Amino acid sequence: MRALRTVFLFTILLPTACFADENLSIAVASNFQATVKEIAVEFTQATGTPVRISAGSSGKLFAQIVNGAPYDVFLSADAARPKLLEESGVALKGSRVSYATGALVLWSADESLAGQDCLQALKTGSYRRLSIANPSTAPYGLAAKEFLLASGSFDAAQGRMVYGENISQALQFVVTGNATLGLIAMSQVKGGLPLKPTCSWNVPQAMHSVIDQQAVVLSASSKTDTARRFMKFLRSAPVEGILENHGYKVPE
């Protein structure tokens, strides 16, 4: 019985012990996961603080954070959710910063478009399916929709669009051959893709609203000083190089 009680106590105390560790805990939108890993290595080298990264969609992480998930910093894929967290007091007031700006690429690996102009194919509607991230859930999806409207190719795309839950799934549909064309993230192209493109076109920033990725420090964090240091580090010179390597632009 005594042994059982010890085990029981151990089981409930174990998680508490884990949370009391030295790690800075970061929740990050999936699209930025690879980039933040690299940034975290630099940060740990510079400060000695180890970093633990949890990736997910911004919406899911948001729901977890509102319900008490033990993160110190939240790197969202958009600006709306960090703003909501800041306004409701879940995130520290004044901690919100833009840490990266995303860019869109019109991309295809379909043989039918080999040697062709992606944009032309999009405009003339000579494709079977176009994959974009869901405009109502993903900032990249919203930007994609805005671009389709601005370029006058939205009407032709009606009925041929398929929606990924996020930009990763939008890419997955193109890479598996299920969509002819995709509006994907520059960071995905830079990150290395399993297929060579048959055509690819960088969407000019002016054709959609800014894909502004923002971060906040969470109020429940017990390490707000370290968290603030990390936020400052995000806007430092070494990080700018990492951002550009990964296909992000440094926010103004």
Next chain:
Amino acid sequence: MDFGPLWLSAQLAFVTTLALIVLGAPLAWWLSQNHSRWQPVVQAIVAMPIVLPPTVLGFYLLILLGPHGAIGGWWVKLTGDALTFSFTGLVIASCIYSLPFAVQPMQNAFEALPGKNLEAAWTLGASKLDAFFSVAIPLSIRGFVSASVLAFAHTLGEFGVVLMVGGNIPGKTRVVSIAIYDHVETLNYASAHQLSLVLIVFAFVTLFGMFAINRRWQSR
């Protein structure tokens, strides 16, 4: 409330259940009567969707049903369109996903059949097929009810597979579980609660109904 996805899910679950009963009954019968060394192999394959994560099923279905896939490519030649992102594709995916939930109850019912009833039918000159339809099926009706309820309910609750092969197209592949997920993602929690409530009530009522019926049959 957003009835479109609910209606779509109900349609998908209905068509899937129908297909699974029609195709699953002969399979369940074969599993119940066969004693070869292949029986456990087929049995294991049928049960695999219970164990495999929906992401595994969804990932391979995305490749298989896509325009370059073995099934999808053939379907493109036949109809001009791929199976992914279509209702037909969702039905195929759901049939695989819910297969064990339909086959196992029917198989259990067939296995519980008293052998003498079938033998009597055969002695009286009924063909094997005849005996199956006029003796085995009527006596196994409980298994068919369980299979239908479980296949229907399980398809209604399907998420991961549809997320992978559906493409979230309103009216075509945005089923209720995807709609709820979207509502949560867009912080539209009120709509998420409403749709979830419908599912919770439905799940309880159908399962309660099934267990209640089973109990009455048992006590008879």
